[in-house]
Amino acid sequence: MHPPLALHAERLTKRYGRRTALADCDLSVPRGHVVGLVGPNGAGKSTLLQLACGLIAPTSGTLTVLGSPPAADAAHLARVGFVAQDTPVYPSLTVAEHLRMGAWLNPSWDSTLARRRVDEVGLDPAQKAGRLSGGQRAQLALALAAAKRPELLILDEPAAALDPLARREFMHGLAGFVRELGAGAVLSSHLLGDVAQVCDHLVVLCAARVQVAGPVPDLLATHHRTAAAPAGAEVVWAEPGRVVVRGPAVRDGAPVTLEELVLAYLSRAATRPAVTR
Numbered sequence: 169m170h171p172p173l174a175l176h177a178e179r180l181t182k183r184y185g186r187r188t189a190l191a192d193c194d195l196s197v198p199r200g201h202v203v204g205l206v207g208p209n210g211a212g213k214s215t216l217l218q219l220a221c222g223l224i225a226p227t228s229g230t231l232t233v234l235g236s237p238p239a240a241d242a243a244h245l246a247r248v249g250f251v252a253q254d255t256p257v258y259p260s261l262t263v264a265e266h267l268r269m270g271a272w273l274n275p276s277w278d279s280t281l282a283r284r285r286v287d288e289v290g291l292d293p294a295q296k297a298g299r300l301s302g303g304q305r306a307q308l309a310l311a312l313a314a315a316k317r318p319e320l321l322i323l324d325e326p327a328a329a330l331d332p333l334a335r336r337e338f339m340h341g342l343a344g345f346v347r348e349l350g351a352g353a354v355l356s357s358h359l360l361g362d363v364a365q366v367c368d369h370l371v372v373l374c375a376a377r378v379q380v381a382g383p384v385p386d387l388l389a390t391h392h393r394t395a396a397a398p399a400g401a402e403v404v405w406a407e408p409g410r411v412v413v414r415g416p417a418v419r420d421g422a423p424v425t426l427e428e429l430v431l432a433y434l435s436r437a438a439t440r441p442a443v444t445r
């Protein structure tokens with residue numbers, strides 16, 4: 169029997185009043201991968217991640233996380249770590265108090281890992297979280313989520329507030345955690361360099377729909393750039409002098425980068441009519 173998927177969505181739809189954030193999304197993400205969720209502002213990334221954490225409920229369709237409905241019970245909640253977009257912390261509590269609270273709230277808390285991580289990223293245990301910089305807060309939030317030893321880490325633009333060097337270290341730390349925990353991760357990001365650095369699986373979301381999803385090596389192997397579309401090829405995006413096609417290698421074709429691939433799907437989606445009710 170196959171282990172349950174990290175995420176599995178069927179016709180997943182979420183509406184906020186008249187606004188459709190996700191429309192009939194089908195998605196299967198295997199376990200143990202680091203998944204990059206990319207898409208423009210308003211694409212529905214946070215909505216998908218909040219649905220996966222059980223913070224909001226779908227309008228229709230289904231979503232399972234590690235084989236169960238999101239936040240099905242306390243045991244399931246413990247298997248999923250979440251770092252929200254604004255990396256919320258308690259401003260009046262110190263770093264050390266956050267770790268103590270984590271230990272108190274989580275049965276599977278790994279205090280050695282938490283302390284080691286706080287130490288590695290140079291956080292002062294006595295510092296109040298309200299006085300941390302945005303980047304330090306993100307590091308604390310990642311340490312708290314990882315010390316739960318979750319099977320799946322869900323991160324909504326976790327490194328948005330970090331400077332380039334801190335971001336690289338954060339991503340490096342994230343990749344290390346995932347390996348150490350034997351976990352999977354899903355992270356949304358606008359930074360394709362970050363995604364290319366740590367993600368081995370890609371989901372492109374645009375205009376409330378999944379545009380393309382799959383293992384990064386497979387996607388890169390099945391997309392090519394050419395100067396002009398060959399007859400019969402599936403064209404993802406064409407502009408003067410540059411065509412991205414999907415399928416077997418084409419004569420005179422060149423490999424695409426992750427960035428080209430993402431931009432091709434985003435450009436294609438942007439030219440289609442928006443989803444309305």
Ligand SMILES: Nc1ncnc2c1ncn2[C@@H]1O[C@H](COP(=O)(O)OP(=O)(O)OP(=O)(O)O)[C@@H](O)[C@H]1O
Pocket residue numbers: 184187188189207208209210211212213214215216
């Ligand atoms: N609580 C809410 N009430 C009403 N509309 C909402 C709410 N949350 C999100 N939306 C709408 O749903 C759509 C998707 O929003 P979402 O935050 O999921 O996008 P996103 O891809 O995470 O965007 P960003 O990259 O800007 O963070 C947007 O049109 C947004 O305005």
